Amino acid sequence: MAKTYEEINQRIRKGEAVVLTAEEMTELVKSEGVKSAAGKVDVVTTGTFGPMCSSGAFLNFGHSDPPIRMSKAWLNDVPVCADIAAVDVFVGATAVSEGEGARYGGAHVIQDLIDGKWIKLRATGPGTDCYPLKEIETWVNKDTINQAFLFNPRNAYQNYACATNSSQSALYTYMGVLLPAYGNATYCSAGQLSPLLNDPLYRTIGVGTRVFLGGAAGFVAWPGTQHKPSVERTEQGVPRGPAGTLALIGDLKEMDSRFIRAARFHRYGVSLYVGVGIPIPVLDEEMAAFTGVSDYDIETQVFDYSKPTRAREPVRSVSYAELRSGRITIGEKKVHTAPISSYKVARLIAETLKGWISEGRFQVSAPVGRLPLEGGLNVLDQREEGV
Amino acid sequence: MAKRRLVLTFPPEVVERPVVSLMIKEFDVVTNILRAEVHEGEIGRMMVELEGEGRKLKDGVRYLEEQGVEVEEAIKDIVLDELSCISCGACTAVCLPGALKVEAPDWELVLDKDRCILCGLCVDACPLQLITVMF
Numbered sequence: 157m158a159k160t161y162e163e164i165n166q167r168i169r170k171g172e173a174v175v176l177t178a179e180e181m182t183e184l185v186k187s188e189g190v191k192s193a194a195g196k197v198d199v200v201t202t203g204t205f206g207p208m209c210s211s212g213a214f215l216n217f218g219h220s221d222p223p224i225r226m227s228k229a230w231l232n233d234v235p236v237c238a239d240i241a242a243v244d245v246f247v248g249a250t251a252v253s254e255g256e257g258a259r260y261g262g263a264h265v266i267q268d269l270i271d272g273k274w275i276k277l278r279a280t281g282p283g284t285d286c287y288p289l290k291e292i293e294t295w296v297n298k299d300t301i302n303q304a305f306l307f308n309p310r311n312a313y314q315n316y317a318c319a320t321n322s323s324q325s326a327l328y329t330y331m332g333v334l335l336p337a338y339g340n341a342t343y344c345s346a347g348q349l350s351p352l353l354n355d356p357l358y359r360t361i362g363v364g365t366r367v368f369l370g371g372a373a374g375f376v377a378w379p380g381t382q383h384k385p386s387v388e389r390t391e392q393g394v395p396r397g398p399a400g401t402l403a404l405i406g407d408l409k410e411m412d413s414r415f416i417r418a419a420r421f422h423r424y425g426v427s428l429y430v431g432v433g434i435p436i437p438v439l440d441e442e443m444a445a446f447t448g449v450s451d452y453d454i455e456t457q458v459f460d461y462s463k464p465t466r467a468r469e470p471v472r473s474v475s476y477a478e479l480r481s482g483r484i485t486i487g488e489k490k491v492h493t494a495p496i497s498s499y500k501v502a503r504l505i506a507e508t509l510k511g512w513i514s515e516g517r518f519q520v521s522a523p524v525g526r527l528p529l530e531g532g533l534n535v536l537d538q539r540e541e542g543v
Numbered sequence: 544m545a546k547r548r549l550v551l552t553f554p555p556e557v558v559e560r561p562v563v564s565l566m567i568k569e570f571d572v573v574t575n576i577l578r579a580e581v582h583e584g585e586i587g588r589m590m591v592e593l594e595g596e597g598r599k600l601k602d603g604v605r606y607l608e609e610q611g612v613e614v615e616e617a618i619k620d621i622v623l624d625e626l627s628c629i630s631c632g633a634c635t636a637v638c639l640p641g642a643l644k645v646e647a648p649d650w651e652l653v654l655d656k657d658r659c660i661l662c663g664l665c666v667d668a669c670p671l672q673l674i675t676v677m678f
C-alpha cells in the first residue's frame with residue numbers, strides 16, 4: 157500500500173510516525189520482508205560523517221564605517237574568496253593559513269565560527285567613491301556577522317573507492333596513511349547507513365530535500381559537483397563505485413561541532429568532516445526494499461593509490477561487509493582494513509534525526525527537482541590552446 | 544612471570560658494550576625491544592619490555608643499572624585525547640599490533656595500551672591530531 161508525503165507528514169505532526177534508522181530497517185526487512193516493512197515504517201533515517209573536502213561557507217560581515225569593498229580578505233590568516241560584492245566572502249574548507257600552513261585552514265575557521273570563537277578579520281580593498289576604506293583589521297564571531305551558511309558543492313558521496321598501496325613506500329593521502337606492500341586498505345562510506353545508498357535511484361532525495369547538515373537543518377541545493385549517476389550498478393540499483401553527490405546548504409550558526417569537524421591529513425592538507433543525515437520516506441515497497449539494503453549488498457572497488465592516474469584499473473571489488481570485518485584478501489595477502497569515516501557518528505546522526513522526526517520537529521519533503529539519473533564526467537585535458 | 548616496560552638510556556661509554564644481551568643471557572629475561580632511538584649511528588635510548596621470573600627480572604634490572612644504564616619506568620607512553628575523538632578509525636589503519644581498534648558493535652575507538660609497541664605511526668595518521676607518543 158503506497159503512502160504519500162503528506163500522509164507521512166500528517167503522521168509525523170501527530171507524533172504517530174514510525175521512524176527507523178537505516179540499520180534498524182535493514183534488520184526489519186531481513187526478518188519480516190519488504191512487504192511487511194513497507195506497511196509498518198513511515199521514515200528511515202540515514203547518516204554519514206566523513207571528510208568532505210568540497211565544503212565551505214558564505215559569510216556576510218556587515219558594513220564598516222566608512223565602508224570598504226573588500227577584494228582580498230583573511231580570517232585568522234587564512235585567505236578567503238572576497239570577490240563577491242563588498243562584504244561577502246566564501247571560506248573554502250581546504251584553504252590554509254599563510255602563517256601556519258596546513259596546521260590551520262578554512263575548515264578550522266568554520267569550526268571556530270561554529271564554536272562561537274572570535275576570529276581575526278583582515279581585508280583590503282581598492283577604495284572607491286562609495287567604499288573609501290582601503291584596509292580593515294578587526295575581530296568577528298558568528299553573532300557579530302550577518303548571514304553565515306555552509307554551501308558545500310560536493311557532499312555525501314554515493315559510495316566511494318577503497319584505497320590500498322602496492323608500492324614500497326607509505327603514501328599520505330586523503331584516504332589516510334596507506335602502508336607499503338598492501339599493508340592496509342582504507343574505505344570511506346557509511347555503507348548501509350549512507351543517505352544516497354538508501355535511495356540509489358534518487359526517488360525521494362532531490363533538489364529541495366530537507367536534510368540534517370552539521371547538526372542543523374539544511375537542504376539539498378543542487379546535484380553535487382562530480383555527480384556521476386551513469387555507473388555500473390547492482391540489480392537493486394546500488395552503484396558499485398562513486399556515483400551521485402549532493403550540493404548541500406545549511407545555517408552555520410545553528411551547527412554543532414560534534415557533527416562538523418576540521419581535520420588535517422598528514423602531508424595532504426586540510427579537510428572538513430561533515431555530518432549529513434537524510435530522512436527517506438517509505439512511500440511503497442520499492443522504497444522499503446531500497447532502505448533495507450545491507451553492507452552485504454553494497455560493493456565498491458579497491459584501487460591502488462600508488463598509481464596516481466585517471467586510468468587505473470581496480471584491484472578487486474569488495475563488499476562493505478567484508479571491509480567492516482577488518483580484513484580482506486588481495487591476491488594471496490590478507491590485508492588489514494580501516495574506515496576513515498566515523499560509523500559511530502553516522503549512527504548518532506541517524507538516531508538524532510530519528511528523534512527530531514519522532515518529536516514532530518522535522519518533516520519529510522518531496523524533491524522540488526530531481527537529481528539527474530544519467531550522465532558521466534568530463535575530464536580535464538591539458539590542451540595547448542583553446543580551439 | 545613478571546613484566547616491566549622500561550626506557551633505557553645508554554651513556555656514550557656504555558653504548559659500546561653488549562650489556563643488554565649479557566643481561567638476557569645471565570638472568571634469563573625475555574627482552575622485547577619496542578623502540579630504539581639512534582643518535583649518530585649509535586643507540587642512545589631504547590624502550591624495552593622485559594619478561595621473566597620476579598627475582599631474576601629484578602636482578603637483571605639492577606645489573607643494567609650497575610653497568611651504567613639509566614633505567615626509567617615507561618608509563619606515560621601514548622596519550623589520546625578521547626574527548627575530541629570522533630572514532631573515524633584513520634589511526635587504526637596503521638596500527639598493525641591492533642592496539643587501536645574501531646570495531647562492531649560500537650564502532651568506537653578503543654586503545655589497548657598493552658598491545659601498543661609505541662611505533663608512533665598513529666600520530667600522523669590521526670586527522671584530528673589527537674595522539675601523542677612520548678618516549
Ligand code: SF4
Binds near residue numbers: 623632634635674
Ligand atoms: S584517527 Fe584520531 S579521531 Fe580518528 S579514531 Fe583515531 S584518534 Fe580518534
Ligand code: SF4
Binds near residue numbers: 638639658661663
Ligand atoms: S604507537 Fe603504534 S602500536 Fe601504539 S597505538 Fe600507535 S600505531 Fe598502534
